[in-house]
Amino acid sequence: MKKLINTPESVLEDALAGVAAAHPELAVDIPNRVITRADRPAGPKVALISGGGSGHEPLHGGFVGPGMLDAACPGEVFTSPVPDQMLAAAKAVESGAGVVFIVKNYTGDVMNFELAAELAAEEGLEVRTVLVNDDVAVEDSTWTAGRRGTGATVLVEKTAGALAERGAPLDEVAALGERVNAASRSFAIALTAATVPAAGKPGFDLPEDEIEVGVGIHGEPGRRREKLRPARDLAAEVVDTILTDHHLTPGDEVIALLNGLGATPLLELYVVYGEVAARLAERGITVARSLVGNYVTSLDMAGFSLTLTKADTQLLELWDAPVDTPALKRA
Amino acid sequence: MKKLINTPESVLEDALAGVAAAHPELAVDIPNRVITRADRPAGPKVALISGGGSGHEPLHGGFVGPGMLDAACPGEVFTSPVPDQMLAAAKAVESGAGVVFIVKNYTGDVMNFELAAELAAEEGLEVRTVLVNDDVAVEDSTWTAGRRGTGATVLVEKTAGALAERGAPLDEVAALGERVNAASRSFAIALTAATVPAAGKPGFDLPEDEIEVGVGIHGEPGRRREKLRPARDLAAEVVDTILTDHHLTPGDEVIALLNGLGATPLLELYVVYGEVAARLAERGITVARSLVGNYVTSLDMAGFSLTLTKADTQLLELWDAPVDTPALKRA
């Protein structure tokens, strides 16, 4: 394992020290592992808090700032944060209008946020939880853990953040978050596995000519393995898989997030995005907005995920609203 | 070789199609390989044009937009562009106030931009060239090709872009670019080599526990190879190497760019940045501004480069000025 770290045990703490040094606009509570806006919103405002395992940067800490999150709770690498973090964050940023937890649907995240919500309620805070579960690679069933939350998190955090910034009340912000999640679908393909520092070797072995299709962002293997194919074919398959599940029809507008998984050169992401755009055009879908880059990563995994969110006037307007975070800025 | 591409031959063209699809705010001339702002600056304004081999994205196309570049000329992967591109770009964006070529100091880039400047002069355009040569890993001598241009390019393009946006005349913009370059030093360490699509395998082999110190951004091996050490030690060595060459003294202010080489997880970059900041503090240097992320990459190379630019009031003000490009935005 080759990593720019001091020790596997200190990765999170050391990275938070770096975040603190790099971003004076953020307040980083290293012992409690909470990242908040250094400024305070003027009046009462619904506070948005997200969190999850580390290794997905810029998610979530990179999305803290005016117009998006009020706080982020980073867990250990690929491990959901603990309830104490979310409680500390909620107490730090609550300003009288309640708190929305944005939670990616993983057993650990769900349970830890659930315990945190209980603790917060005991302290008299009003909490709503928005569950993000957009990954069509996973079977959606009440008998299982359900679909994973991936790229849609960025869309939910951005749009709900914009709505909260405008002073919308708690239930409205939470409902918007749920609406955006329901309007979103994602699918990912990996060329290599991620190496968790504490594990010291890749989560799975992938031969030189094979890819994992429908992979998750925690180094979980995908649903199947197949031969590497040209970007054009992969893009078409990913688009088609999402469209089928999503019931999008010609004429629909989408926001498209083409996301690098961490080790994918931007040059390749653009190659894939060109093919995604071409395929969507073939299928009659209009891309109203797009975002190409590393937003929800999986450490050093090479590959990409595509998220398509069905757009409407309100969503586009919230997507376009100003935001000022380390990883997403818009005037 | 595992890459998200169609064919090695079509990488650049396919990626440009993706850039065009992803960025309606840019005009992408795919046959001529020129990326320009889709909008036109209002009055006459010094036009900034940069370019170089592809594989360093977001450099340079990602820095085209108000407040930074007017045009970028992407060459084949790791191959400087041809004079025709720079000539076409100059003709497209020149608005009566002259053109500045921002050129990284590599033999190929220098010669191709030189031929382009000759052709542009023949067409009656006024051209100045700013050469960027900030890499302290390379011996600085008139008998050699001289120092390579790396991370300082971002600083030069940003600050000169801001000055041009304010209507400064040609010579002033060029002089500022040269001043920023002279105030900048960079140094890079790689954990893995980059794989050029057309070559099909990594530029060099690096054992599991070794790193290349003083590496370039084209897959050129570095000056020496050594064992991987903790991020703290690597950061200290890089900082010290730069400070020694740069003659910075306690009390000096810098702009720090900690740049990922393409396949480095942001989590690791933050770990390194934390150590860089700590070392600079130990040495009495104040970081006035910082930027952490992938800005001057080398395809799928893992590693980082650090650029330190001695700051002063004018540079900080230009650095903070509004910019609206795909890869760098500031309100």
Add this chain to the structure above:
Amino acid sequence: MDFDTPLAEAWIRAIAAAVEKEQSRLTELDSAIGDGDHGSNLQRGFAATLTALDGLQPTGPGAVLTKAGTTLISKVGGASGPLYGKAFRAIGAALPEPAGPAALAEALAAGLDAVRALGKAEPGDKTIVDAWTPAVAAFRTAAADGAGLPEAAAAAAEAAEQGALDTVPLQARKGRASYLGERSIGHQDPGATSTALVFRTLAEVTAA
């Protein structure tokens, strides 16, 4: 022999030691069908319980286990943190002092109930529940048959280990492994494996 405060402390310390020793095996199992952190998650959590116990003046075995559970919730994260945390808190809360085999059986059953209430897993879903369920049943049966703590715990450990082994052919329906669908078949569940350690160490400390 009753389950008293020193025994409760010894148990937590024994789990911490076992987890430390088996960390890489747990992580390997989790790499195959999860995200490769189960070993380090538990190692971090139980290392923290040791520190927590060092500063504790326990009022009884229940207080020890409650403290351990609270610490696990605060330090582990992931799926296993809340599950083991809630389990130990529930065991602690249910534990009378002094606790004989029958009382410990009921406390362990309360731990299982807490796991199931939080995680909503059924037996056969390829989780912690698949080791914990047979362990509680074996402990209960042994206690009802008049076995002492060491015998009941040994029976529970054996049942938990068998339960962990029995997860191999199962397809996961809960937790991260469920994302793999059929590809989760043929691998032993990491959480069920760590649960087997929890019961094996109980047998060891009660036998000592």
Add this chain to the structure above:
Amino acid sequence: MDFDTPLAEAWIRAIAAAVEKEQSRLTELDSAIGDGDHGSNLQRGFAATLTALDGLQPTGPGAVLTKAGTTLISKVGGASGPLYGKAFRAIGAALPEPAGPAALAEALAAGLDAVRALGKAEPGDKTIVDAWTPAVAAFRTAAADGAGLPEAAAAAAEAAEQGALDTVPLQARKGRASYLGERSIGHQDPGATSTALVFRTLAEVTAA
């Protein structure tokens, strides 16, 4: 035998074929001390010269080489594009028609001058110049000694190949390889190697 239009065309086509064939070797040499693109750079450039020649009604051998040079400048990029481009343009400009061995020698020398004017490399800097310089000298000497085109070109090819081999022990002082400092020693320069192909193909087409 004079160096005429068909011969000029044949030369460019032969270079294109040789570069195609040796592409991966050139790239490998460039990977060792450069950035691994010399083969694909020249392949792309000379493939384009073929297309350019197809549409050309050349007015003489000079026009063929000038066109080839212009095309290389427009299509190759990198260090080798402007260098070979300027070289062929200079050869083309210097070439009278018809051109005997002495005239071709001077034209080739003009090519070398163009390379040196643009690239500022001295012999011994481990570049194209290290193959081109001895090749021009050998061609000149042979022509002065009364050799015909085939013999002069064969002497030049041999000298270029020897010059390329002689770059192995050199430390690069120009181009990308110079960044390696002492680590550039022990590798053959890719550009000198492609220059040897340029002269070998000249020998082949004049001998045919």
